[in-house]
Amino acid sequence: MPQPSLVTHDLTVRFGGHVAVDAVSCAFTPGELTAIVGPNGAGKTTYFNLISGQIRATAGRVELLGQDITRLPVSARTEAGLGRAFQLTNLFPRLTVLENVRLVVQARARRGFNLWTMAQGHRDLIDQAEQVLERVRLTHLANQTVAALSHGDQRKLEVAAMIALKPRVFMFDEPTAGMSVEEAPVILDLIAGIKADAQATVLLVEHKMDVIRSLADRIIVLHNGALVADGPPAEVMASDVVQEAYLGKELTDV
Amino acid sequence: MMRLLSGDAPRSRVLALLLALILLALAFAPFLFPGSRSLETAARICVVIVLVASYDLLLGYGGIVSFAHTMFFGMGAYGVAIAADRMGPGYDALALGALAGLIAAGIVALLVALLSLRVRAIFFAMITLAIASAVAVLVSQLSAYTGGEDGMNLRIPRELTPAFRMGEVFGLRITGKILNYYLVFTGCLALFLVMLRIVNSPFGRVMLAIRENAFRAEAIGYRVVVYRAVATCLSAMIAALAGSLFAIWLRYVGPSTTLGMELMMDILLIVVIGGMGTMYGAVVGTAIFVLAQNYLKELMGGLSEATSALPLIPDLLSPDRWLLWLGVLFILSVYFFPTGIVGRLRGTR
Ligand SMILES: Nc1ncnc2c1ncn2[C@@H]1O[C@H](COP(=O)(O)OP(=O)(O)OP(=O)(O)O)[C@@H](O)[C@H]1O
Ligand SMILES: [Mg+2]
Numbered sequence: 001m002p003q004p005s006l007v008t009h010d011l012t013v014r015f016g017g018h019v020a021v022d023a024v025s026c027a028f029t030p031g032e033l034t035a036i037v038g039p040n041g042a043g044k045t046t047y048f049n050l051i052s053g054q055i056r057a058t059a060g061r062v063e064l065l066g067q068d069i070t071r072l073p074v075s076a077r078t079e080a081g082l083g084r085a086f087q088l089t090n091l092f093p094r095l096t097v098l099e100n101v102r103l104v105v106q107a108r109a110r111r112g113f114n115l116w117t118m119a120q121g122h123r124d125l126i127d128q129a130e131q132v133l134e135r136v137r138l139t140h141l142a143n144q145t146v147a148a149l150s151h152g153d154q155r156k157l158e159v160a161a162m163i164a165l166k167p168r169v170f171m172f173d174e175p176t177a178g179m180s181v182e183e184a185p186v187i188l189d190l191i192a193g194i195k196a197d198a199q200a201t202v203l204l205v206e207h208k209m210d211v212i213r214s215l216a217d218r219i220i221v222l223h224n225g226a227l228v229a230d231g232p233p234a235e236v237m238a239s240d241v242v243q244e245a246y247l248g249k250e251l252t253d254v
Numbered sequence: 255m256m257r258l259l260s261g262d263a264p265r266s267r268v269l270a271l272l273l274a275l276i277l278l279a280l281a282f283a284p285f286l287f288p289g290s291r292s293l294e295t296a297a298r299i300c301v302v303i304v305l306v307a308s309y310d311l312l313l314g315y316g317g318i319v320s321f322a323h324t325m326f327f328g329m330g331a332y333g334v335a336i337a338a339d340r341m342g343p344g345y346d347a348l349a350l351g352a353l354a355g356l357i358a359a360g361i362v363a364l365l366v367a368l369l370s371l372r373v374r375a376i377f378f379a380m381i382t383l384a385i386a387s388a389v390a391v392l393v394s395q396l397s398a399y400t401g402g403e404d405g406m407n408l409r410i411p412r413e414l415t416p417a418f419r420m421g422e423v424f425g426l427r428i429t430g431k432i433l434n435y436y437l438v439f440t441g442c443l444a445l446f447l448v449m450l451r452i453v454n455s456p457f458g459r460v461m462l463a464i465r466e467n468a469f470r471a472e473a474i475g476y477r478v479v480v481y482r483a484v485a486t487c488l489s490a491m492i493a494a495l496a497g498s499l500f501a502i503w504l505r506y507v508g509p510s511t512t513l514g515m516e517l518m519m520d521i522l523l524i525v526v527i528g529g530m531g532t533m534y535g536a537v538v539g540t541a542i543f544v545l546a547q548n549y550l551k552e553l554m555g556g557l558s559e560a561t562s563a564l565p566l567i568p569d570l571l572s573p574d575r576w577l578l579w580l581g582v583l584f585i586l587s588v589y590f591f592p593t594g595i596v597g598r599l600r601g602t603r
Binding site: 052054073074075076078079084086090091092093094095099102103104106107108111112113114115116117118119120121122161165 | 261451452455457462467473475477484
C-alpha cells in the first residue's frame with residue numbers, strides 16, 4: 001500500500017452557525033482516483049477550498065506529502081504539489097490560450113521574479129506550453145483570447161493548465177459541468193490519461209454516474225458537510241446512506 | 255532595435271509613427287524649438303512620461319490603484335534638493351541625493367505595500383491617499399529641511415546652468431541649460447527602456463495575469479501579495495528617479511511641483527487617455543496632455559479674438575475656460591477610446 005499523498009484530519013469550517021464541512025478525515029493515495037459525491041450544498045467545493053487554501057479551516061489539519069499545509073497560502077500549496085481546477089471556469093480571459101498555459105509552466109519553473117529577460121526569450125517555457133496544447137488538441141486556438149473560446153474549449157483549457165502544472169494531487173470540481181454530451185468525453189479521456197500516471201492522486205467531484213463508474217476507484221460521499229460513506233464504487237452506490245442522501249434524485253444515469 | 259524595445263513592438267503603423275515623432279522631437283528639442291519656454295515643455299514631457307509610465311506599471315500592469323505616486327516622485331526631488339543644500343553644488347551631492355530618494359521611496363513603498371496590499375483595493379487606494387496627504391503636510395511643516403510651502407532652490411553644478419557656455423552647434427549656443435536638458439532626456443529615455451524591459455519580462459507577464467485574475471494567478475502558484483509589493487517598490491523607485499531629474503532640471507522643488515494632488519490627477523488622466531497597460535500610452539498621452547496644458551490657453555486666446563464678432567463663442571473660447579475644454583477633451587477621449595489612444599491604435603476594443 002503506497003503512502004497517502006494527501007490527508008485531511010477532522011477538517012472543519014463553520015460559516016457563522018452553519019457547519020459547511022464537518023470534521024472530515026480522509027486519506028488519498030497516489031494511483032487512485034477518488035470521486036467525491038453528494039447533493040448540492042453538501043460541502044464538496046468547500047472541502048476543496050479548504051484543501052487548496054482559498055478558505056481557512058476553523059479546525060483540523062491538511063497534510064500534503066507529509067507536510068502540514070493547513071496554514072500555507074494558496075500559492076505555496078500549489079508549489080508544494082497541489083493542482084486545482086474550478087467548478088466555475090477560472091482563467092485569464094483576455095490573455096491568449098497559449099499565454100494561459102505558458103503562465104502555468106512559468107510558475108512551475110519558478111521564473112516569475114525574472115525581471116530582466118524577455119518572456120519571449122524563454123523558449124523552453126513556450127515549447128512546453130505548446131506541447132500541452134498539442135496534447136489537449138487546442139493548438140489551432142493557441143493565439144485566440146480565452147474570452148473568444150466556447151465554454152467547452154475553456155473547460156478543456158482548464159484541464160490543459162492542470163496538465164501543465166503537473167501537480168502530485170489533482171483536484172477537479174465538476175470538470176464537465178455545462179458541457180454538451182459530445183464535448184464531455186474529451187475531458188474524461190484527458191482525466192483518464194492523468195490517472196494513468198501511477199504517481200498522480202486524483203480527486204474528482206462529479207454528479208454524472210456514468211463518469212464515476214468509468215473513472216473512479218473509490219467514492220466518498222459528503223452529506224451536510226460530513227463524510228457519510230467511503231469505499232469501492234459498487235459498494236457505496238448500493239448503500240442506503242447514498243440513496244438517502246440523494247433522495248434517489250441526482251445519482252442517476254444521464 | 256527590437257531588443258532595445260524588449261520585443262514590444264508598437265504593433266500599429268500610426269503608433270510607431272507617433273512614437274518616432276515624439277522621440278525625434280524630444281531628442282532634438284533644443285534645435286527644433288529654440289527658446290526657454292519650449293525647452294521647459296520638452297523637459298516636462300520627458301519627466302512626466304517616466305512618471306506616468308511608472309504609474310502604468312502599477313495601475314495598468316498590476317491593477318493597483320494608488321494615490322501616493324507623486325509622494326515617491328517628491329522623495330526623489332527632495333532627496334536631491336536636500337543633499338545639494340547640505341553638501342553644496344556637486345555631482346556627488348546630486349548622485350547621493352538621488353540614491354537616498356530612491357532608497358527612501360523603495361522602503362516606504364515596501365511598508366505601504368506590506369501594510370495594505372492585503373486589504374481590498376478600495377481600502378488600499380484610501381490608505382495611499384491618507385499617507386500621501388500626511389507626507390505633504392509633513393513636508394510643509396518641516397520647513398527647516400524642506401523649505402516648507404516655499405520649497406527650496408537647488409544649487410547644481412555650473413555646467414548644468416544657463417550661465418555656462420560652450421560654443422555653438424548648428425547655430426545654437428550650447429548653454430548649461432541645454433546640457434541639463436540632455437541629462438534629463440537621456441535619463442528619462444533610459445528609465446523608460448528599463449520599464450519596457452520589466453513589463454515584457456516573465457515578471458511583467460505575471461503582473462498582467464494578476465491584473466486579469468488575481469485569484470487564478472495565486473492558484474497557479476504566484477504569490478500575489480509579493481508580486482504586488484515588488485511592483486509597488488519598482489514603480490516608486492522609478493518615480494523617485496524621475497523626481498530627482500525634475501528637481502535638477504527645475505533647480506527648484508516645492509510641494510506644488512512635486513507632491514501636489516493636481517499632479518496626481520494629471521497622471522491618472524494621462525494613463526487613461528494614453529491607454530493603461532501599454533507603456534507607450536504614457537508617451538503619447540503625456541505629449542498630448544502637456545502640450546494641451548501649455549498651449550491650449552494660447553490657442554483659445556487666439557480663437558477667441560478671431561471670433562470676437564460672433565455672439566457667445568468668444569466667451570466659450572476665453573482662455574479662462576481652458577480647464578473646461580481640457581475636461582471636455584478628456585471625457586470625449588474616454589468615451590471614444592475606452593482603451594486609450596494606444597489601445598485604439600492597436601485595434602483592441
Ligand atoms: N464563503 C461562504 N460563506 C458562507 N457559506 C458558504 C460559503 N461557501 C459555501 N458556503 C455554504 O456551504 C455549503 C456548502 O457549499 P458547497 O459549495 O461546498 O457545496 P457543493 O457540495 O460544492 O455543492 P454543488 O454541488 O452545488 O457545487 C452551502 O450551504 C453554501 O451555501
Ligand atoms: Mg460545488
